[in-house]
Structures are given as structure tokens and as C-alpha cells.
Amino acid sequence: MFDSPLSASAYEVLAVDPAVDEETLRKAYRLRLRQTHPDTGGDAAVFIQVQRAWELVGSPDARAAYDRGHGFGEAAAPEWSGWRPPSARTDTRPRARSYGHPGGWRRERYLTLMREWAGRGVTLDDPYDPALVRSAPVGLRRLLADALAEEATARIVADLGMGYTVWHDVAASGRDADPDAKIDHIVLGPSGLYGLLSEDFGGPARLRRGEFVGDGVPGAPLAELLARMRVIARAAGVRFSGAIVVLPDEDVVDPIQELGRVRGVRVAVTSRSALATVLRRGITGARDIGGNEVFDIRTRLQQTVRFA
Structure with missing residues (x-):
């Protein structure tokens, strides 16, 4: 927010x-x-x-x-949201294995459509200028908001350590799915295999009957995440432990809210600051993954995953 x-x-x-x-x-x-x-x-x-x-x-x-402007107005597109040059890192602990470009698909779409919206021949000195962004259509602003949300999540999961593997911007278009469908992040670690949705609705959103509702909620984000996880699960021959929706801290009352099973999948909604805790301990009732099974699931996903 x-x-x-x-x-x-x-x-x-x-x-x-x-x-x-x-x-x-x-x-x-x-x-x-x-x-x-x-x-x-x-x-x-x-x-x-x-x-x-x-x-x-x-x-x-x-x-x-x-x-003077802050936040997204100063947010230049990172080359890799989960990576830091060795000279810029003070923490030398091993980081999670990361694949894909978090927020990259939406950043690219935002920049392309922003230039189209501004008009041919118009030079955009700063496509992230707060005044410019605020004046853009809501669809454009949503693309940038979601890109920033994905990048924020990527920075958090990168710090989980070498026991975790993360795939960002994973294409999840099945036979009848939207060709632009994707899962923001897939995280594999000792606590399980999770599909993550990094969201920013622009303010608090309510949950009703297992789905987000509100003026700022586009479509049915939770149902879409679960459907896309099924596409990946079938393609890779794996089973997800659960789904996690990550929201800005200011947009949730409870840092961690477990919803139980939604369409057969255990689901949790978490603030960004509580995400690492959820991924380390897992969702209540989710099966832990260890030993050779982690290696087998990682191998299956590496052979299957395509990026958006």
C-alpha cells in the first residue's frame, strides 16, 4: 500500500x-x-x-x-530480483537456488503498454515516475503493482537458504488455459512444495467462500492459482503441499491466515514479512518433504518447467 x-x-x-x-x-x-x-x-x-x-x-x-515521490517511482527494473553482486552483499550465506525472472513478464508488458498509451513520438524519460503512473489506466498500474509484488517475494525467498529451490514466472497454460497464464513462484523446500501468488490489490481485500473479493480484485485470483498448480502438477507428476498468497503487510490484519482446504488444496494467506516463517514451518497439515524425494521433485520440475 x-x-x-x-x-x-x-x-x-x-x-x-x-x-x-x-x-x-x-x-x-x-x-x-x-x-x-x-x-x-x-x-x-x-x-x-x-x-x-x-x-x-x-x-x-x-x-x-x-x-517528492517514493516507492514505485524509484523502483528500477532489477536484472535479477533474488541476486546481488558479491561486492554488494554483506551476508555471504548460501542462497536458495533460483530460476526464472521474477516480475519480468509483467515488467516487460508494462513498459510496452505504457509506451503505447503515451503515444507514438512521445519520449518517456522515466516510465516509473509517480505522477505518470498515477495517471495511467488501471490495467497498466496493475501490471506494475504485480511486478513489484513478485520482486518483493523473490527477495524474501532467495534468503531462505540452500535447502530451497525457487522457480519464478512459471508458464502454466494447459490445453484450455489462458496462453498468458503463469504461476508467480514455485518453492520447494523441507516443509513442502508450494505454489505462490504475489498480489497487490491496492488495499485490503476480503475473503469470501475461499476467494478474494473487493473492488480492487481482478477475476478469481485464488481459483486461478489453484488451477495453474494442477496444470504443473499433472505435467511434472508432482503433488503440491499447498498454495500461499502473499500480500503487502499493510493490507492484512493477521500476518498468517490459514484457510484450510480450498478445492482440495491447503491454502494460507500471509503478509510479506511472515512469508519466510510460513515457508520454513509449512502450512498446518501439509506433508513435509525430505531426503531423496526433494531431489526427485526438483528433477521432475527442472525437466518440466517453462517460463512465461
Whole structure:
């Protein structure tokens, strides 16, 4: 949130004009706290957003930095989101084996469509400029938001260590599937084999009957993830332990929410900061994988996986 191309601005969350003075801003913050506090019938997720908005604009220095632009406006496309040059790394521990380019498919689509939207002959000095991104159609902003979400997840799973293998941007188009269908990440480790969806809805999303609902939710993301996991499972002859949906920290009330079985698959929704914990311990009830089985599954996936 806030650093997402889809999110409301800190001023919109506080329900004020960006040009208001400090006293008006402070009064608006206090009012929004009362309106959204769970003890008075407010929404806990929105209450967290209000607090985060105040952190960003509540002091003159923070507000000036926020107004200059931040987050996605400074996010240059990485060559490899899970990799760092040896000279830039202070942590020399072995990292997870990573294949594919996290966020690459959506980054490429975003840049292509952004140039088309801007128009022929128009030079885009910075296609990630906050003002430009905010003015773009929602479909374009969603592409960039999802790319950034995938890159954030890739950085987290890369630090899990050498016991894990990760495939990013895995093509999952079966006979009747969307040719652009993909799984954001597949993670194999001692706790199991998991399909991951890195999402950013631009704000809190609700779960109803095993699916995300809300104005910012496109289609049926959880159902699509599970369908694509079945395509890979059949092709590689493997069985997934579960599915994990990763959301920005500010967009979830509970860092880890286990949904039980959804369409026969164990599912968890987690904040980014709790993702490593979930992948190390596994989803409740999921079968651990060890020894030769890890090697066999990794070999099968290596022989099967194609990248989007």
C-alpha cells in the first residue's frame, strides 16, 4: 500500500487535500482514527492504513519526502530480483537456488503498454515516475503493482537458504488455459512444495467462500492459482503441499491466515514479512518433504518447467 501503483495516497486515506496545513492534517488523522477504530465498529484493516498514512505524512520531513515521490517511482527494473553482486552483499550465506525472472513478464508488458498509451513520438524519460503512473489506466498500474509484488517475494525467498529451490514466472497454460497464464513462484523446500501468488490489490481485500473479493480484485485470483498448480502438477507428476498468497503487510490484519482446504488444496494467506516463517514451518497439515524425494521433485520440475 502507498508505495503501490494501485493504492490510495496517504492523503486519500486521511480524507484530506494534499495542500492542507499541518493542523488540518492532524485533525483529519484523529477523526479517521475514531472512524476506523475496531472498538467503535470500524474496519481493522483500514485502521492500520490510517496509522501508516500518518507515519508517511505526519511530520514535516516525512511529508516533504512523501510529496517528492517514493516507492514505485524509484523502483528500477532489477536484472535479477533474488541476486546481488558479491561486492554488494554483506551476508555471504548460501542462497536458495533460483530460476526464472521474477516480475519480468509483467515488467516487460508494462513498459510496452505504457509506451503505447503515451503515444507514438512521445519520449518517456522515466516510465516509473509517480505522477505518470498515477495517471495511467488501471490495467497498466496493475501490471506494475504485480511486478513489484513478485520482486518483493523473490527477495524474501532467495534468503531462505540452500535447502530451497525457487522457480519464478512459471508458464502454466494447459490445453484450455489462458496462453498468458503463469504461476508467480514455485518453492520447494523441507516443509513442502508450494505454489505462490504475489498480489497487490491496492488495499485490503476480503475473503469470501475461499476467494478474494473487493473492488480492487481482478477475476478469481485464488481459483486461478489453484488451477495453474494442477496444470504443473499433472505435467511434472508432482503433488503440491499447498498454495500461499502473499500480500503487502499493510493490507492484512493477521500476518498468517490459514484457510484450510480450498478445492482440495491447503491454502494460507500471509503478509510479506511472515512469508519466510510460513515457508520454513509449512502450512498446518501439509506433508513435509525430505531426503531423496526433494531431489526427485526438483528433477521432475527442472525437466518440466517453462517460463512465461
